[in-house]
Amino acid sequence: MPPILTETQKEKLTALASALIDQDAARVLVEPLERSTGYWFGGGNVILDHDGSVLICGRYRVYGDSRTGVHSGERGKEAVIFRASSFDAPFEKVGTFSKANLSYPDRQVVSIEGVALHLTDNGIEFFVSSEKDIPYPAHLAKYLKPGAGVWSIDRLSADCLANLAPSSLEEVIPAGLHDPARLHTKDPWPFDLPNGDLVLGYCTHPFSWSSSGTALALRRKGGSTFETITEDLLKRGPVWDIAAARVTERLAIPKVGVFADAPDLSLYFYDSCECLRQLDENPRAVTRPRGWSCEEIGGIAVGDDRDLTNIESLSIESPLFISPHGTGCSRYVATFVDESGIFATWQQSQDDLSQPLVGHFLPMERVNEILS
Numbered sequence: 001m002p003p004i005l006t007e008t009q010k011e012k013l014t015a016l017a018s019a020l021i022d023q024d025a026a027r028v029l030v031e032p033l034e035r036s037t038g039y040w041f042g043g044g045n046v047i048l049d050h051d052g053s054v055l056i057c058g059r060y061r062v063y064g065d066s067r068t069g070v071h072s073g074e075r076g077k078e079a080v081i082f083r084a085s086s087f088d089a090p091f092e093k094v095g096t097f098s099k100a101n102l103s104y105p106d107r108q109v110v111s112i113e114g115v116a117l118h119l120t121d122n123g124i125e126f127f128v129s130s131e132k133d134i135p136y137p138a139h140l141a142k143y144l145k146p147g148a149g150v151w152s153i154d155r156l157s158a159d160c161l162a163n164l165a166p167s168s169l170e171e172v173i174p175a176g177l178h179d180p181a182r183l184h185t186k187d188p189w190p191f192d193l194p195n196g197d198l199v200l201g202y203c204t205h206p207f208s209w210s211s212s213g214t215a216l217a218l219r220r221k222g223g224s225t226f227e228t229i230t231e232d233l234l235k236r237g238p239v240w241d242i243a244a245a246r247v248t249e250r251l252a253i254p255k256v257g258v259f260a261d262a263p264d265l266s267l268y269f270y271d272s273c274e275c276l277r278q279l280d281e282n283p284r285a286v287t288r289p290r291g292w293s294c295e296e297i298g299g300i301a302v303g304d305d306r307d308l309t310n311i312e313s314l315s316i317e318s319p320l321f322i323s324p325h326g327t328g329c330s331r332y333v334a335t336f337v338d339e340s341g342i343f344a345t346w347q348q349s350q351d352d353l354s355q356p357l358v359g360h361f362l363p364m365e366r367v368n369e370i371l372s
Contacts, residue, residue, distance in 0.1 A: 003312070004265065004302050004303070004304050004310065004312060005265075005302055005314075006258075008258055009258050009259065009262070010302075010314055012257065012258050012259075012370060012371050013253070013267055013300065013302060013314060014300065014314060014320065015370050016267075016367065016370045016371060017267065017269070017300045017320060017321075018320060019362055019366065019370060020335070020342055020344050020360065020362045021269075021298070021320075021321050021330070021333060021344055021346060021360065022360050022362075023321070023322070023323055023324050023330065023348065024324065025360055026346075026348065026358035026359060026360045027358060027359060027360070028356045028357070028358055029056065029082075029091055029345060029356070029357045029358060029359045030042075030056070030058065030080075030082060030091060030356060030357040031356050032060065032061070032354045032355060032356055033060050033062060033077070034062070034354065035350070035352045035354045036063075036352060036353065036354055037063065037352075037353035037354070038061070038062065038063030038353075039061065039062055039063065039354045039355070040060075040061040040347055040354065040355035040356075041058050041059070041060055041061070041080075041347070041355070041356055041357045042058045042059075042331070042332045042345075042346065042347025042355060042356075042357045043058050043059050043061075043113055043114040043115060043187065043332045043347065044056060044057035044058035044059070044114070044115045044116060044117070044332070044334065044345075044357075045057060045115075045116045045117060045189060045190075045249070045334040045345075046334050046335070046336045046343060046345050046359075047117050047118070047119060047336060048119075048336065048338075049083070049119070049124070049161060050119065050124075050160075053083050053084065053085055054083065054084045054085070054086060054087055054089075054091075054336075054343075055081060055082070055083055055094075055117055055161070056081075056082050056084075056091060056334075056345060056357070057079070057080065057081045057082070057115050057116065057117050057126070058079075058080060058115060058332075058347075058357055059076050059077070059078065059079050059080065059112045059113060059114070059115055060076075060077045060078050060080060061075055061076050061077065062074045062075065062077050063075075074111075075111040076099075076111035076112035076113050076130070076131070077098075077099070077112065078096055078097060078098050078099070078112065079096070079097045079102070079112050079115045079126075079128050080093060080095065080096045080097075081093070081094055081095035081096070081117065081126070081161065081164075082094065083161075087343045087359070087361050088361070094161065094162075095161060095164060097112075097126075097128065097156075097166065099111075099112060099130070101166040102128055102130050102154065102166065102169065103132070104132070104169070107132040107133065107134060108132065108133045109130040109131065109132055110131050110132065110133055110147065110148065110149050111130065111131040112128065112129070112130050112131075113129045113130070113131070113151070113186050113187060114129045114186055114187030114188060114189075114202075114203070114248075114332070115127060115128045115129065115188070116188045116189055116190055118190040118198070120157075122159060123157065123158050123159040123160055123163075124157070124158060124159075124160060124161055124164065125155055125156065125157040125158075126155065126156045126157070126164055127153055127154070127155050127172070127188040127190065127200065128153070128154050128155070128156070128188075129151055129152070129153045129154075129185070129186035129187055129188060129202070130151065130152070130154065131148065131149045131150065131151045131184075131186075132149050132150060132151075132152065133149040134149050134150040134152075134175065134177075135149075135150075136150065136183070136207060137177060137180065137207075140180055140183075140207050143207050143208060150175040150177070150183060150184060151175060151184035151185055151186040151205070152171060152173060152174050152175040152184075152185055152186075153171070153172055153173035153185055153186065153188050153200075153202055154169055154170060154171050154172060155168075155169070155170055155171075155172045156168045156169055172200070172225075172226055173185045173188070173200065173202055173217060173226060176204065180206060180207045181206045181207075182204040182205075182206065182213070182215070182231060183204075183205065183206060183207045184204060184205040184206075184207075184209075185202055185203070185204055185215070186202060186203050186204075186205070187202055187203040187246060187248065187332075188200055188201070188202045189201045189202070189247070189248055189249055189250070189334070191250050195221065196221030196222075197218055197219065197220050197221050198218070198219040198221075199216055199217070199218055199219075199229070199308065200216070200217045200218075200219065200226060201214060201215070201216050201217075201233070201247055201250070202214070202215055202217070203215075203246045203247075204231065209276065210243075210276060211236065211243050211244060211276065212243075212244040212245070212246050212276075213231070213232055213233070213234070213236070213244075213245055213246075214232075214233040214234050214245055214246060214247040214270070215228065215229075215230060215231045215232070215233060216228075216229040216230050216233055216308060216309075217229060229308060229309065230308075230309045233245075233247060233309065233311060234247055234268070234270060234301055234311055234313065235313075236272070237272070237313055237315075237316060238316070239274075239316065239317055239318070240272065240273070240274050240288070240297070240299075240315075240317070240318055240319050241270075241272030241273070241274075241299060241313070241315070241319070242274055242275075243272065243273050243274060243275050243276050244271065244272040244273055244276070245270055245272055245313075246270055246271045246272065247268050247269070247270045247301070248269055248270065248271060248331070248332050248333050248334065249268065249269040249333050249334050249335055250266045250267070250268055250303070251266060251267045251268075251269070251335050251337065251342070252264070252265075252266055252267075252305075252337070253265045253266060253267050253302075254364075254367060254368070254371060256367075256368050256371050256372065257368065257370075257371035257372035258371060258372070259371060263304060263305070263306060264304075264305035264306065265302060265303065265304060265305060266302070266303045266305055267300060267301075267302060268300065268301040268302065268303055268311060269298060269299075269300055269321075269333035269335075270298065270299055270300070270301060270313075271296070271297070271298050271331040271332065271333075272297065272298070272299060272319070273296050273297060274288075288318075296327065296328065296329040296330075296331060297319040297321060297322050297328060297329065297330055297331065298315075298319055298320060298321035298322075298330055298331055298333060298346075299313060299314070299315025299319050299320050299321070300313075300314050300315055300320055301313045301314060301315075302314055321333070321346070323348045323349040323350075325348070325349055325350045325351045326349030326350050326351055326352070326353045326354075326355075327349045327353065328349060329347070329348070329349035329355060330346060330347070330348050330349070331346065331347050332345075332346055332347045333345070333346045334346070339364060340363065340364055341361055341362050341363040341364045341365075341366070341367065342361070342362045342364075342367060343359065343360075343361045343362075344359060344360050344361075344362070345357055345358065345359040346358060346359075
């Protein structure tokens with residue numbers, strides 16, 4: 001299959017992504033519950049509500065260690081929604097869902113991770129990934145960590161944000177109990193197609209938590225169920241991203257400059273690392289970020305919209321997004337585009353080892369200039 005982009009187009013997209021995810025210019029949008037290690041806010045997306053206000057969502061995470069089980073800390077504590085009148089205005093909490101809110105009578109939630117908001121013609125829906133106290137398949141039971149469970153994706157829906165309630169909770173992407181290589185499903189990111197269909201991207205993990213990948217599912221216009229498009233959207237790479245390829249966002253590439261005559265293309269943001277465990281490095285060699293216990297740093301890929309499964313990484317030799325603070329963690333990129341520019345949010349490590357949600361706005365004039 002021929003390359004999707006020319007070398008010039010690759011350079012332009014890399015420059016655009018770097019200018020958008022500006023680690024130094026970003027401002028803190030939502031603080032974690034505490035300014036210390038293991039306390040995060042992020043893992044969501046950004047949309048405009050029907051009234052034009054800006055909505056962002058994410059989960060509060062408190063200290064815990066996913067490698068050993070939940071007995072060492074609460075980890076994903078609650079899913080939260082914030083509202084602001086504009087991209088540069090303060091954000092106010094307008095919705096929150098606890099583990100108890102998101103539990104079923106026979107499946108209690110032990111942790112919450114990625115979430116995503118999506119507007120519909122008739123209202124709004126909120127996708128939430130949670131870890132429930134579901135046992136592993138019998139032949140893999142010994143791999144289940146103490147107090148842990150299995151991840152899956154649920155949905156809440158209502159006619160408006162204020163009416164989102166746990167009573168609407170329903171499972172939309174179940175755990176892969178019959179596919180141990182993709183046992184856990186989590187971290188949803190939705191996008192609409194021109195024909196009215198909805199695509200829901202999400203992350204998958206095997207029973208052993210040794211890697212992660214990305215899947216896509218399709219809900220046809222007027223339908224209520226999702227059908228799988230692909231379970232392996234982006235191949236894991238050969239260097240820094242060999243352990244993971246978790247896509248978190250799709251951004252339609254503006255048809256300006258070197259892309260003026262191009263087909264419909266999309267820029268994808270993804271999180272990865274060289275290993276899901278911290279590795280010792282030779283002190284006499286080059287020091288490079290690897291991640292600590294999960295996906296930590298980011299790269300970009302490009303896709304041809306004529307075939308949603310035709311996607312290739314542009315970050316082959318090294319990551320593109322690394323926080324200048326703390327552990328270097330920079331992940332869960334989300335974007336929103338309108339005629340004024342592109343607004344991006346992501347979870348960024350700080351010197352105190354906390355990870356707030358940060359954001360940066362890139363004016364459309366600057367976007368056009370970069371792509372010209």
